[in-house]
Amino acid sequence: MAASEYVKNPAAKAGILLMTKLTDSYGRNIDYLRISVTDRCNLRCVYCMPPEGVKWKPHQDILTFEEILRITRLMSKHGVQNIKVTGGEPLLRRGTASFLKELKTIPEIKRVTLTTNGLLLASYLDEVKAMGAESFLPDSINISLDALDAERSKQITRCYTADPKTILPIIDSLLEKQITVKINCVPIRSVNEEEIIPLAALAKDKNIIVRFIELMPIGCASALHSVPVKETASRIEKTFGALSPLDGIYGSGPAVYYSLPGFAGKIGFINAVTHGFCETCNRLRLTSEGFLKLCLSSDLGLNLRELIRSGVNDAELACAIAETVKNKPRLHSFSKSDGAAHSHSESMSKIGG
Numbered sequence: 001m002a003a004s005e006y007v008k009n010p011a012a013k014a015g016i017l018l019m020t021k022l023t024d025s026y027g028r029n030i031d032y033l034r035i036s037v038t039d040r041c042n043l044r045c046v047y048c049m050p051p052e053g054v055k056w057k058p059h060q061d062i063l064t065f066e067e068i069l070r071i072t073r074l075m076s077k078h079g080v081q082n083i084k085v086t087g088g089e090p091l092l093r094r095g096t097a098s099f100l101k102e103l104k105t106i107p108e109i110k111r112v113t114l115t116t117n118g119l120l121l122a123s124y125l126d127e128v129k130a131m132g133a134e135s136f137l138p139d140s141i142n143i144s145l146d147a148l149d150a151e152r153s154k155q156i157t158r159c160y161t162a163d164p165k166t167i168l169p170i171i172d173s174l175l176e177k178q179i180t181v182k183i184n185c186v187p188i189r190s191v192n193e194e195e196i197i198p199l200a201a202l203a204k205d206k207n208i209i210v211r212f213i214e215l216m217p218i219g220c221a222s223a224l225h226s227v228p229v230k231e232t233a234s235r236i237e238k239t240f241g242a243l244s245p246l247d248g249i250y251g252s253g254p255a256v257y258y259s260l261p262g263f264a265g266k267i268g269f270i271n272a273v274t275h276g277f278c279e280t281c282n283r284l285r286l287t288s289e290g291f292l293k294l295c296l297s298s299d300l301g302l303n304l305r306e307l308i309r310s311g312v313n314d315a316e317l318a319c320a321i322a323e324t325v326k327n328k329p330r331l332h333s334f335s336k337s338d339g340a341a342h343s344h345s346e347s348m349s350k351i352g353g
Contacts, residue, residue: 020078020079021079022075022322022325023325024325024327024328025326025327026330028279028280028282029079029282030079030282030284031079031080031081031282032082032083032253032282032284033072033075033083033283033286034083034084034086034283034284034285034286035072035083035084035085035086036086036087036088036090036286036287037065037068037085037087037088037093037096037099037288038062038087038088038089038092038093039054039056039057039062039088039287039288039289040056040088040089040092041087041117042089042117042119042120043119043157043158043159044157044159045146045156045157045158046155046158046188046224047186047188047215047219047221048220048221049219049220051158057288057289062288062289063286063289063290063304063305065095065099067290067308068099068286069099069102069103070308070314071317072103072106074314074321076106076107076109078318078321078322080108081108081109081110081111082109082110082111082113082252083103083113084112084113084115084142084252084253085099085100085113086115087115087288089117089119089120090114090115090116091114091116091120091121096124097124097133098131098133100112100114100138101131101133101136104136104137104138105136111140111251111252112138112139112140113138113140113251113252114138114140114141114142115142115184116141116143117144118143118144118145118170119162119167121143121167121170121174125170125173134177137177138179139179139180140181140182141179141180141181141182142182142183143167143171143182143183143184144184144185145164145167145199146185146186146188146192146195147164147195148164148165148195148198149195149198150163150164150165152191152192152194155191156192171202171206172206175206175207182209182210182211182251182268183203183208183209183210183211184211186212186213186214187212187214187226187227187232188215188224188226188227189224189226190225193235196227196232196235197235197236197239200236200239200260200267201240202265203260203264203265203267204240204260204263204265206264207264207265208266209250209265209266209267209268210265210266210267210268211255211267211268211269211270212229212232212267212268212269213269213272214226214227214228214229214272214273215227215273216272216296218296226273228271228273228274229269229274230271230274232269233269240261240263241260241261242260243258243260244259244260245257245258246258246259250268252282253270253283254270254272254277254280255268255269255270256269278329278330278331281295284325290303290305290306291303291304294324294325294328294329295328295329297329298329300327300328300329302321302324304320
């Protein structure tokens with residue numbers, strides 16, 4: 001159905017909000033929204049962008065922060081409680097600090113997470129301090145860090161000036177502010193397998209979570225080879241001892257968490273390919289240009305920018321979102337579990353991770 005068709009609902013025209021909680025046709029409750037605020041990035045990671053980068057979206061095609069906040073406030077009234085702000089690199093967009101502060105003021109939102117490559121975190125913290133808004137910092141900050149070794153980092157990020165180890169003091173600063181810190185690493189065959197142990201070791205003395213994410217076959221990543229979670233876990237156990245499953249909830253996503261003997265922090269795994277978690281998927285993605293994406297591996301969704309800029313009211317927008325969510329796929333298509341394997345040509349930076 002075209003976006004314009006949703007606003008023909010008589011109840012919506014009358015200003016009646018028809019939905020309570022956002023639920024798809026398989027009975028999954030949707031309470032987690034990933035928001036990409038920009039497609040721009042200061043890195044060119046091998047699994048995310050081609051070496052030459054990608055053509056940035058024109059400014060007028062990107063949702064304004066006011067438009068994103070309108071969508072978020074509306075969806076929070078209908079069950080969305082967890083927000084993750086991503087990019088590209090979200091801290092490249094001017095005004096992101098104020099935007100994160102506004103998200104934290106929405107009463108129904110329980111958790112706000114920022115995902116960043118960490119290179120601009122020090123400047124962000126300075127800006128927040130200058131704003132007098134340190135009480136509105138995100139609840140959690142996820143830092144993408146695929147290597148501690150400078151040469152491997154350059155190979156992965158194609159950035160030849162940044163030293164990944166400069167991020168480590170910033171982690172200590174975040175912990176002092178009582179912010180949950182998660183390190184995200186994507187192990188890639190013959191690229192950064194040797195980084196698994198040094199990165200896991202960061203959780204030995206620091207109360208942080210180091211997570212290992214299976215490479216997903218999207219865009220540039222389709223030409224690379226994943227290291228399965230099972231192998232990553234085996235490497236860690238051979239070095240540090242047995243991983244013990246944890247029952248606690250340490251986020252709103254699909255990661256599973258473990259403790260290790262003598263570790264202050266935790267180890268997490270996201271195995272989207274070899275062990276899917278679609279049955280409990282609670283996520284939607286809002287791209288920087290305003291497309292509400294139902295699944296990372298699917299083109300199904302709704303152009304919310306088009307609806308908002310056509311002048312719909314909140315009731316019409318709510319009906320459109322509710323009807324769209326019903327079409328959320330039962331399974332992703334990263335593996336043969338759905339009957340066919342697929343590769344996805346769209347850049348991860350455009351999707352919002």
